[in-house]
Amino acid sequence: xxxxxxxxxxxxxxxxxxxxxxxxxxxxxxxxxxxxxxxxxxxxxxxxxxxxxxxxxxxxxxxxxxxxxxxxxxxxxxxxxxxxxxxxxxxxxxxxxxxxxxxxxxxxxxxxxxxxxxxxxxxxxxxxxxxxxxxxxxxxxxxxxxxxxxxxxxxxxxxxxxxxxxxxxxxxxxxxxxxxxxxxxxxxxxxxxxxxxxxxxxxxxxxxxxxxxxxxxxxxxxxxxxxxxxxxxxx
Amino acid sequence: xxxxxxxxxxxxxxxxxxxxxxxxxxxxxxxxxxxxxxxxxxxxxxxxxxxxxxxxxxxxxxxxxxxxxxxxxxxxxxxxxxxxxxxxxxxxxxxxxxxxxxxxxxxxxxxxxxxxxxxxxxxxxxxxxxxxxxxxxxxxxxxxxxxxxxxxxxxxxxxxxxxxxxxxxxxxxxxxxxxxxxxxxxxxxxxxxxxxxxxxxxxxxxxxxxxxxxxxxxxxxxxxxxxxx
Numbered sequence: 001x002x003x004x005x006x007x008x009x010x011x012x013x014x015x016x017x018x019x020x021x022x023x024x025x026x027x028x029x030x031x032x033x034x035x036x037x038x039x040x041x042x043x044x045x046x047x048x049x050x051x052x053x054x055x056x057x058x059x060x061x062x063x064x065x066x067x068x069x070x071x072x073x074x075x076x077x078x079x080x081x082x083x084x085x086x087x088x089x090x091x092x093x094x095x096x097x098x099x100x101x102x103x104x105x106x107x108x109x110x111x112x113x114x115x116x117x118x119x120x121x122x123x124x125x126x127x128x129x130x131x132x133x134x135x136x137x138x139x140x141x142x143x144x145x146x147x148x149x150x151x152x153x154x155x156x157x158x159x160x161x162x163x164x165x166x167x168x169x170x171x172x173x174x175x176x177x178x179x180x181x182x183x184x185x186x187x188x189x190x191x192x193x194x195x196x197x198x199x200x201x202x203x204x205x206x207x208x209x210x211x212x213x214x215x216x217x218x219x220x221x222x223x224x225x226x227x228x229x230x231x232x233x234x235x
Numbered sequence: 236x237x238x239x240x241x242x243x244x245x246x247x248x249x250x251x252x253x254x255x256x257x258x259x260x261x262x263x264x265x266x267x268x269x270x271x272x273x274x275x276x277x278x279x280x281x282x283x284x285x286x287x288x289x290x291x292x293x294x295x296x297x298x299x300x301x302x303x304x305x306x307x308x309x310x311x312x313x314x315x316x317x318x319x320x321x322x323x324x325x326x327x328x329x330x331x332x333x334x335x336x337x338x339x340x341x342x343x344x345x346x347x348x349x350x351x352x353x354x355x356x357x358x359x360x361x362x363x364x365x366x367x368x369x370x371x372x373x374x375x376x377x378x379x380x381x382x383x384x385x386x387x388x389x390x391x392x393x394x395x396x397x398x399x400x401x402x403x404x405x406x407x408x409x410x411x412x413x414x415x416x417x418x419x420x421x422x423x424x425x426x427x428x429x430x431x432x433x434x435x436x437x438x439x440x441x442x443x444x445x446x447x448x449x450x451x452x453x454x455x456x457x458x459x460x461x462x463x464x
Contacts, residue, residue, distance in 0.1 A: 129314060130314060130316075132310065132314065133308075133310070133314040136307070136308040137307075137327060137330060137375075138330075139330070143329070143330075147316065147326065151316055151317040151318065232355050232358075
């Protein structure tokens, strides 16, 4: 218990002092995970919409696959990206291994199936509701898709949030492709892993508290937004 | 309603339906119906519940894309976008060239919803939602307005409003096809009646003829308030 009390005061101390190293780590964590969320939304939302609205052979299998891929183990994704990006791999010439870009790639692969699978579910429900009306209006497909995405925007925000939560919290992928290099690829989770293995449990716990606080704030902000939308009956 | 709007309405074409069928998972609900709907006026499609009237849809195979873009549908339960009242009308106006904001407000005024234009559409009462669905359909200035039991779950005041809107649309020259199970409503609205029973067309006559001298025994029983199975 002494660890906890010490860690809380240490965490507050670190945040209040705006410790430069800590801010750098938080900044990189946010940069990597938010970029991964943007990329996976750019890929996952159209994919989710296509599966939700489309009729094509293998659709059901694709849904099963997407749902299964939601549980991709981060270390496996990290390993695969490592193999691709290592000097012996097909993309070795890009020299991306142990850079933030590699971490963004790995996290994007990790959470694109989450965004696709969850948005598919959200959009399919809305599509079922709107479909007859849209067909009676002879809406061109691109307008129909845009309308679905827009009307589902608050639910899709929660979907993106689920992806963000997964990305910011994972350590397995970023530590393999990033390497936890100080001032270059060290993020919250890899720093916590490092401090723990060094035995500095108080610092590790303090970082953990900061990480949890960050995740809570982002969640609270999005949920607040969604609740106000629900009050307006837009959600 | 402005007079010039009536003049700009496209001329109606008689609507011919040949061999219309409708199947849901192999169950044939509408069977080989041949029908010719002449303009103008309100055609009421009716029949005992389950006869198929409430299931009537204008199948894409029968009515092609070009025709469909000149008709508008109002469903029993309005499907409104998760947007403001005005945005719901503006959304369909996007399918037509021209200014949207003023036009949307014009149609909202027409159905008496101008003062709630900025409210979320899904916060409206059932009657108001159906009026919004009407405004949205009328804004398309359709040649044919298809209404599938639009007042089935509404209070009498809302029913009266919808019926007067139908009447105004008719006066503007819009062909209205109105599906209902309500005999009183059919009497109030119909210029001609299409009577369906067991998915088959039993009669299609002028309203006066249908209500005074129904030809089929099913229609006689139905109008007399007897159960028609």
